[in-house]
Amino acid sequence: MTETKGRVVGVNGNMVTVAFDGLVTMNEVAYVVVGEKKLKSEVIRIRGNLADLQVFEITRGIGVNDPVEFTGELLSVRLGPGLLQQIYDGLQNPLPELAEKCGFFLERGVYLSPLSEKKTWAFTPTVKVGDVVQRGDAVGTVPEGIFKHRIMVPFSFLDTYTVKSILPSGDYRITDTVAELVDSKGNIHPITMSFEWPVKRPITAYAERLRPDKPMVTKIRIIDTFIPVALGGTYCIPGPFGAGKTVLQQVTSRNAEVDIVIIAACGERAGEVVDTLKEFPLLIDPRTGRTLMERTVIICNTSSMPVAARESSVYTAVTIAEYYRQMGLHVLLLADSTSRWAQAMREMSGRLEEIPGEEAFPAYLESVIASFYERAGIVRLRDGSIGSVTIGGTVSPAGGNFEEPVTQATLKVVGAFHGLSRERSDARKYPAIHPLESWSKYKGSVNKEMTEYGRDILFRGNDVAQMMKVVGEEGTSLEDYIVYLKSEFLDDVYLQQDSFDPVDAAVSTERQQYVYNLIFDVLSTIFNLESKEEARKYFNQLRQKFRDWNGTEWESEEFAGKEKEIRTLIAEKKKGTEELALEILKKVSGS
Amino acid sequence: MRKVYSKIESIAGNVITVSAEGVRYGELAEVSSRHGKSLAEVIRLKEDKVSLQVFAGSRGISTGDEVRFLGHPMRVSFSDNLLGRIFDGSGRPRDGGTELVENLIEIGGPSVNPAKRIIPRKMVRTGIPMIDLFNSLVESQKLPIFSVSGEPYNPLLARIAMQAEVDIIILGGMGLKYDDYLFFKDTLEQGGALSRSIFFVHTASDPIVECLLVPDISLAVAERFALKGKRVLVLLTDMTNFADALKEIAITMEQVPSNRGYPGDLYSQLAARYEKAVDFEGAGSITILGVTTMPGDDVTHPIPDNTGYITEGQYYLRNGRIEPFGSLSRLKQMVNKDTRADHRALMDAMIKLYAAYKESLEKKSMGFRMSEWDNKLLKYGAIFEKEMMDLSVNIPLEQALDNGWRILAECFTKEETGLRSDLIAKFWPVK
Ligand SMILES: Nc1ncnc2c1ncn2[C@@H]1O[C@H](COP(=O)(O)OP(=O)(O)O)[C@@H](O)[C@H]1O
């Protein structure tokens, strides 16, 4: 606490105005004292001797003249071993421990240590006395589940340091001093296994930022094949309510090929977090043989929890993501929903009586969104290892209209856009990502020319469908009709995927490549079909067989059996192959 | 004895301002005027200026009227004595019974720790195929009926309430028409459910601010019963009136509106209420069924739009039927995996075909020749609407599933359904 004293002079929703004497820092943490309780708050505006605070708790019961204490510290998270598997609220309060202490309900003013101070960790030093280190360099490691958790020189250490002492291998607590460092002026700095970092400041203790060019595999066909995401990239999922944003993120959080997943449940339903919370400890990650929970951190500030803490929650999440990136790990941050975060900003901006922008969002909305996504990236660390933070955020546009400010501001900065469509979700075409409107700037794992060929069929099929609405089926040529059937086929058996089917839910890159080759064959085949009726029936059969195929285990006997049936069915009607496709195939096999 | 203030400095909308000391945010006061007494709640503090929203409205309040602060926030009495009783929006009896004053509990309490929630697992059977088969309702779900005025949403609400196996029914009425209030009362009475019901009813002729209290008071009581192990069903009708009351206060307080005059915190305000739906580990549960009438039949209007983002789905009522499109139960996958092996697949396949039917219908209306396939779809659509969508159908889920297969077999070949071969082998009806 600082010397500064304050007292409440006004309360308006979750904003409290405080008269103070002494020094106050912008964005420092302060506590409003109400009876026995101290309510955590953040200074968000200073005018003369008045400070406006956003209170991270319910403000009921606060009165004029209640005392306010200032800490002088910015809002920070505690970093160190033991973050994985945690379930925190937006301010890093551990929710299960809170439940043990307070029962069913969230009691305000109770703040628990985010990391266990009792637990010991098996420390192995990686430096010796006399070594020279900088911020972000490891002085040792501890095993945290399957990961080697690096114990690093705190990111706030801006000098170059010489190691004066370092503990030998052994079991220590996060608060034990593991090393002493001497700075260039000769001052000694003891360091422990944990330290704090302000959430709104990006961590930049790396050597170089690289271009995101490796795919982040989600095992969702439409994404990996057509609109891929890159490790260290950014993407957004806007969509009207019920279109499938949350389900899409949930399956991604299970199946994505990354080391660590940070889930930021930001201002949406608590029930959705419960699914993850209860199921992840039971689900085995086939890549590691350990439970999914062991690679997951959940930041949970759902819709009925205090709004100001919701605003902080995405920053808490991204800071933890950056921390693990500093260990040479690939981290995926999934935020659901960034619109609720934007709305939290809007509520505060309104209370501050700032001049409102479009739909009453603050004028700085765009720059805040941009700098948040800017915290994603793939980097080379000083020891040469590569780490990344990939950010995927859902957007919940008012009225499902993508023209609104949050969607627009997000689209300006992300590398991929997975737009969900109400039409597709109504027709139960899941995942309801619109295949024509969505885009990605990243490289995927299936040959680009082959996927472009598929996309072209989708566009042409869509044109035919539009035309048929005007001229009817009878006015459509057989050739066009088959293009339409091909596009429907691609949609039905490849773009659509059953998230609740044990096999179909997650499709490996290998399988995607393999299956897409056969899809490509269908798309590029000139078929020997005499009438529209015959064509429709034929494609129904194909669809049926592909669907069944999608449900068979990769490389199983049934898989091979179904494949054979499909190949036979194609061969029966094959007259030839489109010229363009032959050229593409030649190039692919040549390279 | 708390101090009485007798100088009201401003009156605007339903908000009054007095100069007072030692007042706390959210505290209640009693305002006495020539027309009687009303409760009021502190909604803003600025130095010694205290703004209060007056539950009975500010009409007839004079600058010289008395304001007495009560030193506590809004409370309601909680005990089994509530059962069978009818109250108004601020908890006063409207059935002529005695006022309840024992065991007062605060309303609008903190939210449940997400770590203490459990995954909902119990299906609520309604006998309505559009619900049981296509959008199963689950205990502890929060789900509104989206509707335009004039649709039979209150009868639907009452029908589900009577069919559901719950211990206690709480009706929170907001801007309820008197006839509708009587309808609920009669229906529950005839069903023998009145003695396990509690009504908090704000009618269309009551002061608007009281409407704001109805969800909180209903849910606070529901929460206590749930903690005692009861399965509680809360009916909130019509939440659009609640949202409009919020808008009115926001405008009075000169808040910057975000969308069509509604305050920027509409989402958080609605969420604070709907999120009270819960299944408590080791205790009871709260299920919330609401009604949201859509102004101008526009689902993108801020009230249904924000609601849709908060609730776990919605039933879209139109022309007296629950529409397959727009209707959604987000929790259906929690329960429909354990009903019957064909449930999920049949549900999806039938809806996909119904979507195709709608397209054929559109083509037909534009005068195009119908192909063989279109004709199949037209036949299917008609049967689907009659046997699945008509609200007079009242059958168990299993029968609805069997009917589904029969309808498919009547209209299509196996491949045309898009269902997987293993399911077809097992469930396709043999003639
Ligand atoms: N991939 C999917 N497969 C099957 N059903 C889905 C899928 N995605 C969404 N749904 C259905 O739609 C509902 C709403 O999805 P959700 O992700 O919660 O929507 P949003 O987050 O966009 O509001 C889900 O509860 C589920 O019933």
Ligand SMILES: [Mg+2]
């Ligand atoms: Mg969602």
